[in-house]
Amino acid sequence: MKRVGLLTSQDPFDANSFSGTLFYLREGLEKRGDLNVESISHDRFPRNSVSLFINKVTKKIFNFNIFERKINSIQKKISSSNYDLVIAVVCSNLVTKINIPENSKLLFVTDATPKFLKDFYNWDIPESALDDEIEVIKKSFAIIYSSSYISDLAKKEFGKLGCNDKMHAVPFGLNFSDCSTEFSLLNLDEKINLLFIGKDWERKGGKKCLEIFQLLRSRGYNANLTIIGCNPVVNDPHITLFPYLDKNTKKDLVTYEEVLKNTHFLILPTLADCTPMVIAEANSFSVPVLSSSVGGIPFIVDDTVNGHLFDITDSAMSYVNVIEKYFGDDSYLSLRESSFEVFRTKLNWNSWVSKTISISEH
CATH class of the missing domain: 3.40.50.2000 (Glycogen Phosphorylase B;)
Incomplete structure (x- = not known):
């Protein structure tokens, strides 16, 4: 049985995170009988509003570097858990800060590149995001994009790295736990x-x-x-x-x-x-x-x-x-x-x- 560590910035136990993608991706992995899946970055049971408030106040009063503490926690878990695969989903900001053990394969999953987000959505993407993406690509055993359109863009953008063979396109799935097993009849005749x-x-x-x-x-x-x-x-x-x-x-x-x-x-x-x-x-x-x-x-x-x-x-x-x-x-x-x-x-x-x-x- 493969040991799989799931790394995400947002909570993969929250069905609203990333439009539900993280939640149902995690569920999809867990349903495989040959995978032992563990969230590296989040607890299975999300913290309640009281603990979230305490964490916010603590950070404000004592100026604790919450992100640095999180990185240290993630690194400790990855180093000690002997994962066969680390599947990192849309979290290059985390991946660049951690070391992946030699016996673990890193699969990076995303639906866009920094340049695409900047050009297509007109988002304010910092220059450092491009450097982070390059580092992630170099670290990864494979990069899984959600469409061939994005994977083709990535091959053009990062072709000089010689990593195009790492780049793959696999469409995301359905963000529901229960789904139909046969198509639904609904006539288009009255309304x-x-x-x-x-x-x-x-x-x-x-x-x-x-x-x-x-x-x-x-x-x-x-x-x-x-x-x-x-x-x-x-x-x-x-x-x-x-x-x-x-x-x-x-x-x-x-x-x-x-x-x-x-x-x-x-x-x-x-x-x-x-x-x-x-x-x-x-x-x-x-x-x-x-x-x-x-x-x-x-x-x-x-x-x-x-x-x-x-x-x-x-x-x-x-x-x-x-x-x-x-x-x-x-x-x-x-x-x-x-x-x-x-x-x-x-x-x-x-x-x-x-x-x-x-x-x-x-």
């Missing part, structure tokens, strides 16, 4: 239920999604729109808002799943994205995705198979035209079935774990 999910209304293309909904209504369709994750100013009885749903609570998780069960299309006309986890979540409920073709999305959305891709400049009417094509047509059920099949065979954590472990063995 059209649209879903938008995202914290950033502007960047995720919320305005275009709203326009799509309004166009469908103006053309006589009984269209409804559910918005999850943000709180735009909208005033329409056919729009339902959930500014925040906490997947750690059963009530909110059930609400989220019920919305997906009754959705015909996930609308994602995003302006910038890596590999949005909501695509796998939608496909797991047989919901096809209508998305702009940006970033790593074409790696996980196969046009006409588990959704449709659009140019970023395409109008809202382009989306409406596709929806109208499926309305009242049996081809919509075929699209739902193939959307679920993409989830079943590709966009799940069992598949991610199998491919990642296989990479570590070669």
